[in-house]
Amino acid sequence: MSEVRRSRSAAEGDAYRDPSAMDAASDVTRAALAAGRNPRRWGAWYVAEHRFRVMRSYTGTVVVAGIGSPLLYLYALGVGLATIVDGSVGAEPVGGVSYLVFVAPALLASAAVTVAGEEFTYPIMLGYKWNPTFSGMHAAPIRPQQVADGVILSVAVRMLVNAVLFFALMLVFGAVPAATGFLAIASAVLTGLAFGAVLMAYTSTLEEDTGQLAMVMRFVVLPMTLFSGTFFPLTVFPIWLQPIGWISPLWHGTELARVFTYGYPEPIWLTVVHVAYLVAMFAVGWVWARRIAVRRLRK
Amino acid sequence: MSQPVIVARDLVKRYGEFAAVDGISFEVAPGESFGLLGPNGAGKSTTMRMVGAVSTRTAGDLTILGLDPDRFGPEIRSQLGVVPQADNLDTELRVRENLLVYGRYFGLPRKLVAERADELLAFAQLEDKGKAKVDSLSGGMKRRLTIARALVNDPRVLLLDEPTTGLDPQARHILWDRLFRLKEQGTTLLLTTHYMDEAEQLCDRLVVVDKGTIMAEGTPAALIRRYSSREVLEMRFGSDRNADVAGRLAGIGDRLEVLPDRILVYSENGEAELERITGAGLHPITSLVRRSSLEDVFLRLTGRSLIE
Ligand SMILES: Nc1ncnc2c1ncn2[C@@H]1O[C@H](COP(=O)(O)OP(=O)(O)O)[C@@H](O)[C@H]1O
Ligand SMILES: [Mg+2]
Numbered sequence: 001m002s003e004v005r006r007s008r009s010a011a012e013g014d015a016y017r018d019p020s021a022m023d024a025a026s027d028v029t030r031a032a033l034a035a036g037r038n039p040r041r042w043g044a045w046y047v048a049e050h051r052f053r054v055m056r057s058y059t060g061t062v063v064v065a066g067i068g069s070p071l072l073y074l075y076a077l078g079v080g081l082a083t084i085v086d087g088s089v090g091a092e093p094v095g096g097v098s099y100l101v102f103v104a105p106a107l108l109a110s111a112a113v114t115v116a117g118e119e120f121t122y123p124i125m126l127g128y129k130w131n132p133t134f135s136g137m138h139a140a141p142i143r144p145q146q147v148a149d150g151v152i153l154s155v156a157v158r159m160l161v162n163a164v165l166f167f168a169l170m171l172v173f174g175a176v177p178a179a180t181g182f183l184a185i186a187s188a189v190l191t192g193l194a195f196g197a198v199l200m201a202y203t204s205t206l207e208e209d210t211g212q213l214a215m216v217m218r219f220v221v222l223p224m225t226l227f228s229g230t231f232f233p234l235t236v237f238p239i240w241l242q243p244i245g246w247i248s249p250l251w252h253g254t255e256l257a258r259v260f261t262y263g264y265p266e267p268i269w270l271t272v273v274h275v276a277y278l279v280a281m282f283a284v285g286w287v288w289a290r291r292i293a294v295r296r297l298r299k
Numbered sequence: 300m301s302q303p304v305i306v307a308r309d310l311v312k313r314y315g316e317f318a319a320v321d322g323i324s325f326e327v328a329p330g331e332s333f334g335l336l337g338p339n340g341a342g343k344s345t346t347m348r349m350v351g352a353v354s355t356r357t358a359g360d361l362t363i364l365g366l367d368p369d370r371f372g373p374e375i376r377s378q379l380g381v382v383p384q385a386d387n388l389d390t391e392l393r394v395r396e397n398l399l400v401y402g403r404y405f406g407l408p409r410k411l412v413a414e415r416a417d418e419l420l421a422f423a424q425l426e427d428k429g430k431a432k433v434d435s436l437s438g439g440m441k442r443r444l445t446i447a448r449a450l451v452n453d454p455r456v457l458l459l460d461e462p463t464t465g466l467d468p469q470a471r472h473i474l475w476d477r478l479f480r481l482k483e484q485g486t487t488l489l490l491t492t493h494y495m496d497e498a499e500q501l502c503d504r505l506v507v508v509d510k511g512t513i514m515a516e517g518t519p520a521a522l523i524r525r526y527s528s529r530e531v532l533e534m535r536f537g538s539d540r541n542a543d544v545a546g547r548l549a550g551i552g553d554r555l556e557v558l559p560d561r562i563l564v565y566s567e568n569g570e571a572e573l574e575r576i577t578g579a580g581l582h583p584i585t586s587l588v589r590r591s592s593l594e595d596v597f598l599r600l601t602g603r604s605l606i607e
Binding site: 026028029031032033035036037038039040042043046047049050053054057126131132133135136137138139140141142143297298299 | 302304348351353354355364365366371372373374375376377378379381383385387388389390391392396399400401403404405406452455
């Protein structure tokens with residue numbers, strides 16, 4: 001049964017390349033084949049356009065969250081808390097840089113994860129269930145996989161805008177000593193998407209929200225910040241607690257951002273591991289989210 | 300005659316062991332208005348989703364515009380307008396925006412979509428609601444907006460799943476009027492309904508569906524001729540007396556139907572039957588002679604009333 005279904009959906013993807021389909025086709029059939037071309041190619045983008053329009057209705061929140069919260073955090077932690085940290089323990093525990101420089105790239109990465117937490121939870125429940133716009137897209141020529149792709153694409157753009165704003169403020173605060181700093185924008189988006197794609201896939205499996213999403217926020221998103229070396233290095237924990245950090249995408253993303261913004265010293269292989277881990281996590285989440293989209297929309 | 304737009308042969312959809320659609324066959328010709336009539340749970344929406352190329356069939360053959368939906372879903376859907384049973388307008392967007400984003404799904408240029416959006420708002424009599432929030436619209440307006448949205452790609456076939464369920468009579472008539480115009484313009488309509496009057500108003504031809512199978516097929520008039528009579532006499536004798544009286548009505552009319560609350564007499568001439576009955580000394584509390592309708596057909600075919 002699932003064999004059959006898989007081969008069918010594979011066939012749908014290939015339909016275009018089958019020249020026999022055009023043979024003996026009537027005018028209406030030919031018109032349909034022609035009209036399917038754009039949606040097959042650009043469908044995900046059309047979905048993203050829709051999502052941008054929805055996001056526009058909460059531009060206020062996006063901008064305030066995008067500028068306001070980094071301002072608040074950079075100032076409070078980087079300037080306020082830093083006077084205590086730098087004064088009392090010196091620069092040694094955080095790798096020889098000021099506390100502001102240490103904490104800023106971590107906040108950049110964690111801001112992307114926050115956006116993921118907002119965009120890949122309730123909006124996904126809405127789209128599948130509460131206000132099933134995803135079914136509407138699918139009733140138009142959009143394929144379920146393109147629904148998932150388009151949502152991810154739109155959130156990636158929001159994360160990018162967010163990270164650029166955040167990074168600009170970091171520059172203003174003098175928190176980016178290294179010239180490679182701008183790469184932290186890319187690593188932040190990757191971090192947000194790695195976590196976000198898996199979160200989206202999970203949310204997509206929910207038929208009903210009976211508190212699971214609140215649990216995810218409380219017991220995954222929030223603690224992740226504590227165990228990801230955001231405010232203090234992961235190494236302050238005993239070794240048996242450190243694996244929590246190793247599985248956390250935010251830890252990898254934070255370490256990566258530090259390498260870029262101030263040349264945090266770590267072996268090159270570890271930097272490669274950070275990137276590979278995030279890419280792999282994103283890939284798994286993405287493929288999974290697409291599968292669930294097919295299962296839920298093509299029922 | 301030109302090729303049918305929709306061909307379904309022995310169409311089956313199973314959810315686990317349960318067959319929601321259990322071997323349905325029908326064809327719809329270009330420009331035809333075809334109805335699926337049946338009670339809740341008959342399998343109408345499931346059939347519509349398969350025809351709409353969003354649900355894969357378990358067995359049987361199905362082509363829409365000459366294409367197999369399993370392989371050419373997006374191509375088929377590019378030619379359809381779909382009005383689902385439950386509205387799925389984006390409530391986070393304004394009325395006109397709903398048309399704008401939807402038009403893009405068909406790969407149409409923004410400018411064209413914007414023009415069509417304005418035309419369709421006029422068609423749906425929502426010109427002055429373009430900037431309104433979707434949730435501020437009445438049920439009938441939402442339905443009209445959903446129909447407008449379904450027309451944004453200038454579809455060859457319009458699928459309407461219970462277009463007027465839950466609407467008040469006035470809203471329903473406005474909607475029928477809009478659908479009638481589309482029909483006149485040559486749009487092929489496939490619609491489901493559990494309203495008899497709707498089927499009689501809008502369908503050139505229909506199938507009566509129950510429990511996933513087709514019970515009868517034909518034009519509304521032909522079905523009424525075949526499964527009912529020209530007129531129906533409805534009488535109420537009081538719920539405790541109906542069954543008792545029915546026993547004394549042998550030989551009256553073509554056929555009798557005894558329901559808990561009333562007795563139906565099927566006949567060519569309802570008034571004449573009523574005279575015979577009162578002549579025999581039976582006096583109903585209320586009586587009514589009406590034209591026979593698809594409701595009677597359904598009752599005849601399944602022994603059940605259509606609406607709940
Ligand atoms: N996704 C589904 N999973 C399981 N059963 C379903 C599903 N969709 C519909 N059904 C069942 O199939 C039957 C037919 O449903 P439907 O096509 O919606 O009927 P109608 O539209 O005629 O009221 C119903 O008994 C319904 O419960
Ligand atoms: Mg239904």
